[in-house]
Amino acid sequence: MNNNSILNLKTDALSLAVELAVVKNFLKVDFNDDDTLITKMIKTATTQCETFINKTLVEKTYIYSIYKLENTSIFLPFPPIKTITSITITNKDFTTYTLDSNLYNLDTIGGVVNLKEKLNNFYRIDIEYTAGLTSINDELVQALLMHIARMYEDRSGYSPIPTNSANIYRKYKQIRI
16 A cells, blocks of 8 residues: 555454354364454454465455556555456545456456556545455464464463464565565
């Protein structure tokens, strides 16, 4: 993202990156009193991981708004991209239209929208898209479990990403050059 863009979360994940039962088993918790707390910790650890690796783990819908475009390539934050719902153009006179899907290509892995021609004289471009991994591999699940365990052990309100988790997350970090 740059200074000429805004990312909004439209629809949060409907499922957890790691199932509650799996986390409770890892934590050796055999009671239900902390289920709400542990669920919040799963969501928090997932968000911290996603921010660290610049990828979406669990399917979410975003709206990416762009106010200035230098060329015909748009790099969408937090890939992998599953689908583009719509690309809406708001002109400088505030009229809007939806860009036909024949006028762009999508690189789902890199999260790049390639417009077939440059857009001029627009106020804003809104791209609504769904992103998320199809599945989360065992190594990332283990890193999330260690991360959640640290949060569960230290409930003081501040819990940085544990070094072991960060080392694993780092392997999956997407860097744009």
